[in-house]
Amino acid sequence: MNRLNHNTLGVLQEQSAAELPFTESHFCRQLCMAGEKYGISVIVFHAGLIDWDTRTVKAYTYRKNAWKQQHFPLPTLIYNRLSRSHHERCDQLHIRNSLQQLYREDVQWLSRPLPGKWNLYRALSRFDFVKTYLPKTxxxxxxxxxxxxxxxxxxxxxxxxxxxxxxxxxxxxxxxxxxxxxxxxxxxxxxxxxxxxxxxxxxxxxxxxxxxxxxxxxxxxxxxxxxxYLTLLSQQKEPYDVRVLMQKDGSGHWQITGSAARVGSSGHLTSNLRGGGRAEPVESYLEQQFSRKQAENMLSSIAHISKQIPSAIESCYGRLVELGLDFGIDQKGRIWLLEVNSRPGRSVFSLTGNEKAIRLAVENPILYARNVMVRHLRRVCP
Missing domain, CATH: 3.30.720 (Signal recognition particle alu RNA binding heterodimer, srp9/1)
Known part of the structure; x- marks a missing residue:
């Protein structure tokens, strides 16, 4: 079994010491279920599970309400969920070497880690449409x-x-x-x-x-x-930002999947959910902080710039499938682009009860993967 697998989406995760040896197991289960819904085989693995002699991977897939592990041909389309710092934290030499070998393979990457904040800032600063939204870095x-x-x-x-x-x-x-x-x-x-x-x-x-x-x-x-230091606080003196999830849909076009306000605790610096923050529906939250008209104008501006950022970043770093964009709003109503993340989380939508965004956040990578596979088949099967 040494042929590459052109009909499977491989989800590349970081190794974990948990019962399942990869991170984001809940999200991976959702991806497998969405893949089954749309006729796409989804397998999950970390680099240490690859056998380069046979060009196979001992990957996991979720079927019939259970995880199963078996050998698969190495997929040629990979959804990369690794963080940029994974290499630095990977202390197992054979996994690091296997990952480097995978990057040299002739595979299609559905996504890729972005560079660090300084290099990303320099890249985005070249685009006039976003320059005024960037804090000096x-x-x-x-x-x-x-x-x-x-x-x-x-x-x-x-x-x-x-x-x-x-x-x-x-x-x-x-x-x-x-x-x-x-x-x-x-x-x-x-x-x-x-x-x-x-x-x-x-x-x-x-x-x-x-x-x-x-x-x-x-x-x-x-x-x-x-x-x-930007004063990005609500009237209640709580730090907050606006998370926007941009994803490619089944036709390969960038769309806003959803947005939410992330609100931290008073006295804290950030609004990250892992730091004890909470999520709120963004429209109603901004209306509490500003007037309805101001909130509408802010969200319109955020949507406008959000739709332009992905293609600009792809022109610098290659194909992506999704981006998490974090915007801050200071007390004068000025909008700032704080973070761009190619490995965004999705929990804000569960916390705000946005059912459509919850579904699309999982299904869009699968639908876009199917789009890439169909285009590949058209090239090789005239």
């Missing part, structure tokens, strides 16, 4: 680079990992009584945020030098970006 190159930007931003900046961490490992630095003439003189520096384990951070320093040293140790060689 700088790479972290050590304490001196951070100090320079703190000065530029009047003592208040936001740091976040270049790779998405679901709101973890973010920092807000607020320097009061900032001394521009002598940055190492005593001052009041407050740092709030979240650790890698998602624990809350609230620490204070009396000198800028101590604060910068602490931040540098916290970052610990990881890639970070620095941005101005």
């Amino acid at each position: 700088y790479p972290y190159h050590g304490p001196r680079s951070l100090l320079r930007i703190i000065k530029q931003q009047n003592g208040s900046v936001f740091l976040k990992p270049s790779g998405g961490q679901h709101g973890r490992s973010v920092l807000h630095i607020e320097a009061a009584a900032y001394a521009t003439s002598s940055p190492w003189s005593p001052t009041s520096v407050t740092i709030t945020g979240r650790t890698k384990q998602n624990d809350h951070i609230d620490t204070h320093f009396t000198t800028m030098m101590d604060a910068l040293r602490w931040v540098h140790q916290f970052i610990d060689g990881r890639q970070y970006v620095i941005q101005p």
Whole structure:
């Protein structure tokens, strides 16, 4: 069994220590069920399950209310659900080597990880339609680079990992009584945020030098970006943003699958659901924060820009099947594009009860995969 499989969608996941050895098992089960509904075979695997001698994979599929594992020919169409940092966290050499071999194969990728926030910012900055929505972004190159930007931003900046961490490992630095003439003189520096384990951070320093040293140790060689601190709070002083899920449909066109407001707890920096946030229907939530007319105009602007972003990103990085776009709205009503994620979650729609979005969020990747398969068959079967 050494032929490639042209009629199956392979879902490439990260390895897990759970009973099922891959991540997102609930979502993968939904994909398998949607595939059965639309006549598409869906298998789930991680790179360590590939046998390169036989070019097969010992993958999982969900049938008759149960997971089954068996050997399949290696699929040539793959829905890549790996995070950009997977290579860095993959400590098993044979899995890392197998993944690198898979990337060299002549397969079609339904999606792919995007680069880090700094490179993505530079790419998007080339497009005039989105430039004004982007917070100014700088790479972290050590304490001196951070100090320079703190000065530029009047003592208040936001740091976040270049790779998405679901709101973890973010920092807000607020320097009061900032001394521009002598940055190492005593001052009041407050740092709030979240650790890698998602624990809350609230620490204070009396000198800028101590604060910068602490931040540098916290970052610990990881890639970070620095941005101005934007006040993205509701009238109730809760952080919130607007998540928009863009997906290709069965005809290969980008559509808005759904949107929702994600609302964090008062005193926290982010609205991520994994950090204790909640989801609200976006229309009614924005109407609570602004007037109905303002809310309508904001959502119209967000929809307009959301429909333009995917093709711009594809022109830089190749084919994608979906994107999660996160927009912030400051207290003056200005809209900011905060995040672009090629591996978006879908739980906001379950939490808001948006049944249509719940269904489409799972079915659209399957329908688009079928579209790609049909086009492939037309090329090879004249």
